Amino acid sequence: MLERDADIVIIGSGAGGGTVAKEVAPLCADGARIVVLEAGPKLRDDEFTGREVEMARQLYTDEGGFLTQDRAMTIAFGRAYGGSTVVYTGTSLTITADTLARWNVPGVAFDDVHRRSLKYLAENNVHLLDEPDLNDNNRLFADACGRLGYRVEQFPLNLKGCRGSGMCNLGCPNAAKMGTHRVQLPAAERQGVTVVTNCLVHRLEDRTVVATVRGDAPGEPSPWESGEYRIHAKVIVVAGGAIGSPALLLRSGLGAALPALGRYFTCHPALILVGQHPKPITNYDGHPKSYYCDEFADSEGFLLETCMYFPFTTAKSLAGFGADHARMMATMDRLQMILVLAIDPPEAGNRVMLGRHDETVVRYAFSDGVRRSLVQAMRASARIFFAAGAERVHAPAATRFFIEAADAARIDECIPLDGLRLGKTTIASAHPMGGCRMGTSEADSVTDAWGRVHDMPGLFVADASLFPRCAEINPYVTIMALADRVAEAVRREWPALKARRS
Amino acid sequence: MVAPISAPRRAFLFSLASRIVPWSVNLTPDRRDAFLGLIGDALATRPPAMRRQFGLFLGVLRWAPAVRYLRPFDQLDGQRQDAVLCWFQDCPLALIRSGFWGVRTLIFLGCYGHPDAGTRIAYTPSIDGNAVLHARARR
Numbered sequence: 001m002l003e004r005d006a007d008i009v010i011i012g013s014g015a016g017g018g019t020v021a022k023e024v025a026p027l028c029a030d031g032a033r034i035v036v037l038e039a040g041p042k043l044r045d046d047e048f049t050g051r052e053v054e055m056a057r058q059l060y061t062d063e064g065g066f067l068t069q070d071r072a073m074t075i076a077f078g079r080a081y082g083g084s085t086v087v088y089t090g091t092s093l094t095i096t097a098d099t100l101a102r103w104n105v106p107g108v109a110f111d112d113v114h115r116r117s118l119k120y121l122a123e124n125n126v127h128l129l130d131e132p133d134l135n136d137n138n139r140l141f142a143d144a145c146g147r148l149g150y151r152v153e154q155f156p157l158n159l160k161g162c163r164g165s166g167m168c169n170l171g172c173p174n175a176a177k178m179g180t181h182r183v184q185l186p187a188a189e190r191q192g193v194t195v196v197t198n199c200l201v202h203r204l205e206d207r208t209v210v211a212t213v214r215g216d217a218p219g220e221p222s223p224w225e226s227g228e229y230r231i232h233a234k235v236i237v238v239a240g241g242a243i244g245s246p247a248l249l250l251r252s253g254l255g256a257a258l259p260a261l262g263r264y265f266t267c268h269p270a271l272i273l274v275g276q277h278p279k280p281i282t283n284y285d286g287h288p289k290s291y292y293c294d295e296f297a298d299s300e301g302f303l304l305e306t307c308m309y310f311p312f313t314t315a316k317s318l319a320g321f322g323a324d325h326a327r328m329m330a331t332m333d334r335l336q337m338i339l340v341l342a343i344d345p346p347e348a349g350n351r352v353m354l355g356r357h358d359e360t361v362v363r364y365a366f367s368d369g370v371r372r373s374l375v376q377a378m379r380a381s382a383r384i385f386f387a388a389g390a391e392r393v394h395a396p397a398a399t400r401f402f403i404e405a406a407d408a409a410r411i412d413e414c415i416p417l418d419g420l421r422l423g424k425t426t427i428a429s430a431h432p433m434g435g436c437r438m439g440t441s442e443a444d445s446v447t448d449a450w451g452r453v454h455d456m457p458g459l460f461v462a463d464a465s466l467f468p469r470c471a472e473i474n475p476y477v478t479i480m481a482l483a484d485r486v487a488e489a490v491r492r493e494w495p496a497l498k499a500r501r502s
Numbered sequence: 503m504v505a506p507i508s509a510p511r512r513a514f515l516f517s518l519a520s521r522i523v524p525w526s527v528n529l530t531p532d533r534r535d536a537f538l539g540l541i542g543d544a545l546a547t548r549p550p551a552m553r554r555q556f557g558l559f560l561g562v563l564r565w566a567p568a569v570r571y572l573r574p575f576d577q578l579d580g581q582r583q584d585a586v587l588c589w590f591q592d593c594p595l596a597l598i599r600s601g602f603w604g605v606r607t608l609i610f611l612g613c614y615g616h617p618d619a620g621t622r623i624a625y626t627p628s629i630d631g632n633a634v635l636h637a638r639a640r641r
Binding site: 050051052053057062063065070071072132133135162163164165166167173174280282284285286310311312314315316320321322323325326329330331332333334359421422423424426 | 521522523524525540543544547548549584587591592596597598599600602603604606607610611613614615616617619620622623624625627628629630631632633634635636638639
C-alpha cells in the first residue's frame, strides 16, 4: 500500500469537483497540497472519435447503462477527467426562484445561488447559438411549439468554436464544449492542483482516502504510478456525483450516523420520442439541443427538449422490434426527436444503497404521478411532431408501433394513460440528484447549507447529491453554484483545518 | 476483454437477431464476429451474476415455447417466433419484460453499435456538421 499526504483531497472532477478544485486552487500559493482523484481517464483530443460504443465505454460508468435495482431504468453518468461535463450537451440553465423556494434549505438563498450561477455562465462562455447554426430538428420543434401555443425557449450553451458535430454526448471531438475539463480543471492545475486520473476511491477512513490507480486505463497516463493508495488529508471533498458520493459515504460506514444518506434520490426520468418526416431533415448535423419547452412543468410535471441521438441509443429507445422498428431506424435522416423529462418528487424510499457485495445499488420506484407525466409528455410530443409535419410518430406507450398523421386527432386514444409498461419501455436518466441532501439536521439531511457533512469536521460534499429535490432543469450550472459555496466554506475554514494533524 | 459466448448460444443469438433486426440475416462473417464481439464486450463489463442471468434468460427464451408449441424457439416459423417474443415483451411480470428488454438491447448493440451500420440507416454525421448545415441552407 502506497502512502501519500495531502491537505485537500477532492474526489471527482465533474461540475462539482472541478469547480471546487479551481476555487480552492489559490490555497496552493499558501503551501496547500491539493489533489483531485478522478476514476475515469483523461483522453487526448484525438481520442474523442465520436464513435458511439467506443466513447460510451471510455467516458461513462457501465457504458451509460447503469441499471436501477428493478432494471426499469438506466442512468447515464460520466467517468472522465471532467466527469459528466465531458458528455453533456452544454445546456446552461440557472435554477429558478420558485424551485429554490421548493428546496426550502435554510441558508441557501436564491440571490446567492443566482449570482454564483451567472459567474459560471460567463466563465464557460455561455451564449445562444446563431440562427444559421440551428438545424431542422430544432427549428421544427420551436415552430411547432409556437403554432400550438406552447412556451418554448432557446437553450444557452457553453461552447467555444462549436463545429456542430452533434456528438456532444460522446465527448466533443472538436474540443468545443466548455466543461470543467476545458475550463476549471486546467485553471486549477496551472495553480498547482494535481489531478490523478484512473483513480478509483474505495472508501474513506479517519481522514484517509483508500484508492487504487489503474495503470492499464486509456488516455493520458495518470500522474501517480499504478497501485493501491492511502491518502491522508485534512480536508476531504466528496464530489463523485449523486450515485457515487452517497455510495462512497455508505461504504465508509457513515450510514448509521446519517440516516438520510442515500435517500431522496431523484433523476428526471426521461424518454426519447421520435417523429418520422416524409423527406430528409437536418438533424444529426449541428448542435443537437437548442430548444426546450416548459409549458407543462407546473401543470403536468414534465419538460420537453430537442435532442438527436446515435444509432444504438435510438434503436434501444424505440419500443418493439422487427420490421417496423427496422423501417423507422432505416430513416435516421428523416427523424425528429424529443427528449421528455419528468419532474420527480423526492421520496425517502428512492435511494442509493449498497448490495450484498458492497456494490452500488439504486432503488427507484416510479410514482403514479411520474408515470402519468411521462404519458402526458408523449401525447404532447406527438402533437408537436404532427404540428411540425411528421407523417408518423413512435411513442413507447402507444397501442401500436406507428401513430399515423391521419390519427393525429386521436392521440389520447392512441397513447393510453396505462400504456407505459416498466421493463418494456426504455426509460433513461442523465440527471441523478440527491442522496446527500442539504438541510439542518441528521434526521432528514446529510450536510448543512455549505456542504459540510453533519458533525464530521473536514468532510464536505459538492455535487448534485446535495440537491434536496430535483432541479427541474438541466442541473450542471446549479451544481457549480453550490460547489462554489462549498469551496468558499473550505477556504473560510482552511486556517483552522490546516492546523489539524492529517 | 471479451466474455466467451458458447457456440450454441451464438447460434441462438443470431436466431433471435433475425426476428429483432431482420437485416441481421445478411451480416457478413466479419460483421457476425463484430456483432458477437460487441455483445461479449458489453457482458464482460457486467457483474458475473448479471451474466449468469443473461445465460439463464436465453435458455428460458429458447425452451419456453416448447410448453405451447412442443418445439424450442429456433425450430418455430417466423410468425410463431414473433408471437413468442411479443409475449415476453408484454409479459405481466416486470422481471420477464426487463429480461427481454436486456436481450433486445444487446442485439441492437450488436447491430447498430457498429460504425458500419450508419450507411445502412442514412446516418452519416460529420465532425464539421455546421459546414454541412450551411451548405444545405445555401442550396
